[in-house]
Amino acid sequence: MGQDIRRLINFAYPTTPNDVREILAMEQFLDGLHDSEIRLKIKQARPADLNDAVQMAVELEAFYRAEKRHTEGIVRATKDVKSINRASYPSPLEKAIRTIQESVTNLEKEIRDMKRAQFQNRENKGKRKCFKCGSPDHLQRSCPRSNQGMAGQNKKKRRQFWRNRNKGKPNSENDSKDQAPSSEGQSVEGHCKSIHEPGIDVNAFINGFQANLLIDTGATVSLVSNVVYGNISASSKTSVSPVDANILSTNGTPLKVIGKTKLDIKIDNKEWCQEAIIADLNVDGILGMDFLRANDCIINIQRGIITILNEEHRINFEGLRGCYRVTVAETVPLPPASEVIVPGLLCKSEDGCLPAKSGIIEPSEKFLTSSFGCLARTLVRSSESIPLRVMNLSSETKILYPGTEVGKFTPITEVHSLPDLSAVSEASDSNDVPRHLQDIFLRCTTSLDDSDKEKAK
Numbered sequence: 001m002g003q004d005i006r007r008l009i010n011f012a013y014p015t016t017p018n019d020v021r022e023i024l025a026m027e028q029f030l031d032g033l034h035d036s037e038i039r040l041k042i043k044q045a046r047p048a049d050l051n052d053a054v055q056m057a058v059e060l061e062a063f064y065r066a067e068k069r070h071t072e073g074i075v076r077a078t079k080d081v082k083s084i085n086r087a088s089y090p091s092p093l094e095k096a097i098r099t100i101q102e103s104v105t106n107l108e109k110e111i112r113d114m115k116r117a118q119f120q121n122r123e124n125k126g127k128r129k130c131f132k133c134g135s136p137d138h139l140q141r142s143c144p145r146s147n148q149g150m151a152g153q154n155k156k157k158r159r160q161f162w163r164n165r166n167k168g169k170p171n172s173e174n175d176s177k178d179q180a181p182s183s184e185g186q187s188v189e190g191h192c193k194s195i196h197e198p199g200i201d202v203n204a205f206i207n208g209f210q211a212n213l214l215i216d217t218g219a220t221v222s223l224v225s226n227v228v229y230g231n232i233s234a235s236s237k238t239s240v241s242p243v244d245a246n247i248l249s250t251n252g253t254p255l256k257v258i259g260k261t262k263l264d265i266k267i268d269n270k271e272w273c274q275e276a277i278i279a280d281l282n283v284d285g286i287l288g289m290d291f292l293r294a295n296d297c298i299i300n301i302q303r304g305i306i307t308i309l310n311e312e313h314r315i316n317f318e319g320l321r322g323c324y325r326v327t328v329a330e331t332v333p334l335p336p337a338s339e340v341i342v343p344g345l346l347c348k349s350e351d352g353c354l355p356a357k358s359g360i361i362e363p364s365e366k367f368l369t370s371s372f373g374c375l376a377r378t379l380v381r382s383s384e385s386i387p388l389r390v391m392n393l394s395s396e397t398k399i400l401y402p403g404t405e406v407g408k409f410t411p412i413t414e415v416h417s418l419p420d421l422s423a424v425s426e427a428s429d430s431n432d433v434p435r436h437l438q439d440i441f442l443r444c445t446t447s448l449d450d451s452d453k454e455k456a457k
Contacts, residue, residue, distance in 0.1 A: 002054035005029050022049040029053055038064070128403040138347060139403075200299070202287070202306060202315050205266040207236035211284035213265070215299065215306065215315065219288035221247070222274055225281040226258055238262050243277055256280040265291075267313050324349065324409040326361055328400045329385065334373055334392035342400060344388040346409055355382045359411040367406045372398050375407045382411070433457060 002025075009025045016024075029050060033039045038060045047053040090098070129136045132143040201212040206224060209232050229237075240259035247255045258278040265272050274291050291297070298307040305312045329343040344361075348354055359382060363375035376389035388406060392398050400406070433441045445453045 001032060002029055002050055002057075005032070006050060025050045026053045029057075033057065035061075035064070200301075200315050200317060201283075202267055202313060204285075206285060207232045207264050209233075212316070213285045213287050214283045215292075216286045216288060217292065217299075219286050220290065222276040222286055222288040222291045223247075223279050223281060224263060224276045224285040225283060226278055228284045229258075229261075229278050236264075240278065247277060247279060267308065268311075270308065270311055270313075272308075324355060324359075325405055326364075326386070326388070326407040326409050328388070328402055328404045328406060330402055332390075332400045334390060334398040334400065336392055336395045336397055339376075339389060339391040342388040342390045342406075344386045344406070346382070346384055346386050348384075354384065355409070355411040357411045357413075358382055359409045361386065361388065361407050361409055363407045364405060372400060372404075372406075380409075382409075 005025050005028050009021050009028070013021055013024070026047065026049060030039055030042060030053065033042075038057060041060055042053055042056045045052075045056055047056060128139065130138055130143050131140045135143075200215045202215060204211055204213045206213075206228060209228060211228050238261050240261045243257050243260050247257050256279060258280075260275060260277045262273055262275050265274050272291075272295065276285065295308045296310075299315070300307070304315055304317070306315050307313075325347040327345050327347060329345045332340065332342045334340055346354060358379065361375070361378045361380055363377075367375060371394065373390050373392040373394070376391070378387070378389055380386045386409075390400070390406070441456070445456055448456065
């Protein structure tokens, strides 16, 4: 080691005086000795140069080796006891480090187990089903069996009647005649919902004929559909008197009114005599404010009952909503900052029907406020399987699971045609400036001559 240090010192300091190089080499040599006792004794001897220091180190090392040979067993036993004691009695710092390492290991194991269990639950979850009937097409809140006692032959006939009527199919000779334009989806001096819209109704019998009466607090009078009135037996009917006042809908359009009559309305075991107006409606009948006030009616939405003269009766939340729910059909990962076409499902209505017309898909408020992404507005045909354009704007991969509600489907009720552009095209074929561009053409060509104006055209 001494010779190597001397050679390196000569390379590092070639122009330094010899005495300085000797001092530097000797200091580096002493710093390189591992045994502190040998290093201390050499420094106490104050060697003159590197050779003296190397010689002293060799002598001391030989001396210690000879001494160690005589006392090797004792020294070894002492060293073994010390090592055993250190292993048996670790220091507080070692205990703390070991405890922290064990805690970190346990936490990592728990996190791995939780992730594995969560992933397995998602895989085993599959497609959600209705808890009431077990159907995978809808959930319990949309189950058609949730309102018991409402199914019947009369109800099916009425729904088929209105479905055919909305599609433009006549059900009888009377239906093929002129109908009032204000009869569909309108109300009487307030807010009247059609049978295809959400509302609160009660099961009743009108002169012995089963019907669903809409409870409408926005209607000032009670009404009955001309279809329901026509199905009442002739022996149960009373005389029909004319109505002098106009019955208006919410938009101010008058309804087609036949007249007014008195009806026997039976709900459960109670019966009332109520004057009602016969009109062209899309519902069986409407219980207006005249009936609700006269009989001290109280509607309890939470319990789903209506109290009529201190008697409780069950009410139903019936009808299709103006828009249909749209859910994800299968598990789809959404890569970050990308748009994906996702297979979707158009949920059926409570009577198991899909909309007959095309519609627009729009994102739901719940999906917009979530962190999954954005749903593009799309015009699609009415079908159980529809495509969805979903964009993930975040920097992380998002996963959409089956049954996740992402938007709503609104049927198209009116189509507007574009204005006729034939006049503009004809004007463009000739040299004349179109009418809607004449003003800007005159203002831009005031300082041009005739040839430049022709070029500008």
